Amino acid sequence: MKLNLKPTLFLLGTLVLFSSFETKKQTSLGIVVKNALAMNRVDEVVSIQLKQLKKLTESYQDLLVKDEKGKLLVTQIVDTNLDGKADELLFQATVSANSSVTYTVFVDQDAQNKKPVSSYSTFARFVPERTDDFTWENDIVAFRTYGPEAQRLIEAGEKGGTLSSGIDIWLKKVKYSIIDKWYSNNLKTPGYYHIDHGEGYDPYHVGKSRGAGGTGIWLKDSLHVSKNFVKYRVIATGPLRAIFELDYDSWSQFGVKETKRISLDLGANFTKFENKIAANSKIPNYTVGITLHTEKGSVKLNAPKGIFRYWEPIDDAFVGEGIIMAPKQIVEAVNHHSSHPDQSQILVITEPKNDVLVYYVGSTWTKAGLIQSKEEWDAKLEKQEQIINNPLLIKVM
Structure with missing residues (x-):
């Protein structure tokens, strides 16, 4: 008896395709920073709740942030309540008066080596x-x-x-x-x-x-x-x-x-x-x-x-x-x-x-x-x- 495997193969291919869609994580997210004041905001520290970035990674040490020109920015991860879990991602934003800027946060497995080092610190x-x-x-x-x-x-x-x-x-x-x-x-x-x-x-x-x-x-x-x-x-x-x-x-x-x-x-x-x-x-x-x-x-x-x-x-x-x-x-x-x-x-x-x-x-x-x-x-x-x-x-x- 000759078996018709086409329907079965089609079904398996469909399952694999949908499975890959479900498990694939995003590699980057945009962060829009808006300034509603009629004055420039320069190098102001902003905070992102890390729970907003779960689509990217659970290992927040792998995150990098870049500006619209592709320049990597200094970042800091903070555990705000000392429970051993990271809570916030900090970076400095510069936004002109009455405007917005889009930064990009993305995953890089070599982030620890690529992160810029600040000349000065708190x-x-x-x-x-x-x-x-x-x-x-x-x-x-x-x-x-x-x-x-x-x-x-x-x-x-x-x-x-x-x-x-x-x-x-x-x-x-x-x-x-x-x-x-x-x-x-x-x-x-x-x-x-x-x-x-x-x-x-x-x-x-x-x-x-x-x-x-x-x-x-x-x-x-x-x-x-x-x-x-x-x-x-x-x-x-x-x-x-x-x-x-x-x-x-x-x-x-x-x-x-x-x-x-x-x-x-x-x-x-x-x-x-x-x-x-x-x-x-x-x-x-x-x-x-x-x-x-x-x-x-x-x-x-x-x-x-x-x-x-x-x-x-x-x-x-x-x-x-x-x-x-x-x-x-x-x-x-x-x-x-x-x-x-x-x-x-x-x-x-x-x-x-x-x-x-x-x-x-x-x-x-x-x-x-x-x-x-x-x-x-x-x-x-x-x-x-x-x-x-x-x-x-x-x-x-």
Whole structure:
């Protein structure tokens, strides 16, 4: 008997064809980045949720990103919740005013060897060699704050301590990282980073003030503040974004506890604070401050826009500080004068939404060569306020 195999072969071929369609993965996706503002956005860090890229690969280390001209871009993969699984892909986008640009993310098995290396980077770390500071920086600015051992030394009456939950500013005029170098040299020569050796220095006094962006509770004409942070967690430190968290133990009559998630992008003057707040009872007047030091500078408060600025002389140059936050979080802003040391401050009294307060703290130094006047700093703050409130729109195609 002669068998007719044509129908069977046709069926098998059809199954194989459809099977290949079902298992074949895409090799690239378009990422459209839209700028709705009437100003150019240059080298702004954008974030893509990796779950949007599952069509490409489950091994996110194989991903590369290129611009419309085919140039490969620096990228960073971030595990935002420290669960061991990657969550976000970061890269820098440049988009002209009122326009959009399409980037391409694609799979390359040799991605690790082809990825461009950034000349500069963000950086954040715990610094046990200087008691227990926590310090962070990018190519433009640097900050630090203080840990539990620094607090213990003060409370025990021993040398080398610092009791403050204020935020210190370091002034740098080089793009490369200075944290490790300055601390290392400070071990050899105590006070090294308080002197400018050509890269910048730390002349900024915090004391009992809020420094630039520390928090407190404004109650009966007094600012009540926490002690030093008690725990830290580094979430990410890399070419494009540093992220970490600081925990503060219970303080004040309201039993306030804070976890501050702090992040800093490459190329930014502003570090982002996301403060999660818990308390035993309702907190009145949760406040963010900027020290006015000896009040020799110029204050500008713009609560309707959520912009607060201080421009002051320090040694032979000028330093600008600023806070930006959503106006809906603001109750009142005060230029507070005091005869007590470190207590003259800009105080921004807030009403956090859902027990979270988000704000941005920025600084600039005229010797860094980027901004030379308070008018330029005001313009920078205004521009940053627009950027914060009008994020680039991302669509994965």
